[in-house]
Amino acid sequence: MQVTTANELHLPVGKPVNIRLETRDIMHSFWVPALHGKVDLIPGQPNFLRIEAAEPGEYQGQCAEYCGAEHARMRILAVAQTPDEYEAWLEAQRQPASEPTTDAAKAGEKVFLDGPCSMCHTVRGTQAGGTVAPDLTHIGSRQMIAANYYKNNDAYLEAWITHAQSLKPQAEMPDLTHFTGEELAELVAYLRQLQ
Ligand code: HEC
Numbered sequence: 001m002q003v004t005t006a007n008e009l010h011l012p013v014g015k016p017v018n019i020r021l022e023t024r025d026i027m028h029s030f031w032v033p034a035l036h037g038k039v040d041l042i043p044g045q046p047n048f049l050r051i052e053a054a055e056p057g058e059y060q061g062q063c064a065e066y067c068g069a070e071h072a073r074m075r076i077l078a079v080a081q082t083p084d085e086y087e088a089w090l091e092a093q094r095q096p097a098s099e100p101t102t103d104a105a106k107a108g109e110k111v112f113l114d115g116p117c118s119m120c121h122t123v124r125g126t127q128a129g130g131t132v133a134p135d136l137t138h139i140g141s142r143q144m145i146a147a148n149y150y151k152n153n154d155a156y157l158e159a160w161i162t163h164a165q166s167l168k169p170q171a172e173m174p175d176l177t178h179f180t181g182e183e184l185a186e187l188v189a190y191l192r193q194l195q
């Protein structure tokens with residue numbers, strides 16, 4: 001089964017991995033310097049790349065083709081894992097979203113599904129099926145948000161929901177400022193437990 005993540009590429013060490021590079025609108029260049037050379041992403045013309053990580057570790061990458069206001073904040077993290085760790089990661093990603101258990105997270109799920117979030121984002125196993133934004137089914141398992149730029153913690157999630165346009169001007173997520181403080185805390189509790 002295929003899994004979807006965002007800006008965090010996991011790969012098993014010692015195995016060649018084929019990457020298909022596509023872009024929806026403008027040119028980018030995919031580059032994780034420790035693993036491979038730059039490869040352009042060209043609209044309407046998929047490119048292919050084969051990489052293999054020799055050692056477990058985390059490798060930082062960066063878009064290498066000027067692509068607009070947020071070019072400098074367009075990063076990627078490659079996580080090379082032992083085959084066992086990789087399989088465990090994959091198995092977890094295959095699961096639908098975990099059911100919220102705390103009161104805050106349960107309330108947060110409701111705010112999420114009632115709000116505009118679900119028009120753009122998917123959380124597999126719920127009504128949220130938007131496809132224009134990162135899949136959030138396992139957002140809680142990722143280290144960073146917003147193209148590997150801000151730490152995935154309570155403070156940045158709250159700031160992102162209310163002020164995405166300040167954290168990342170021209171990002172395609174609007175500032176959502178109408179939530180109460182309590183609703184925001186509930187939303188964040190919900191997102192954090194989507195492991
Ligand atoms: C109009 C579409 C839209 C709506 C509505 C929207 N988002 Fe987003 N969201 C996006 C886009 C696009 C991104 C990716 C932005 C980027 O990194 O440049 C994003 C990114 C995110 C991220 C970071 C994901 C990652 O892996 O980097 C989180 C968390 C998030 N949104 C939560 C929410 C929540 C919670 C709501 C509702 C309160 C919401 N979004 C509403 C479009 C939307």
Ligand SMILES: [Cu+2]
Binds near residue numbers: 029063074
């Ligand atoms: Cu770029």
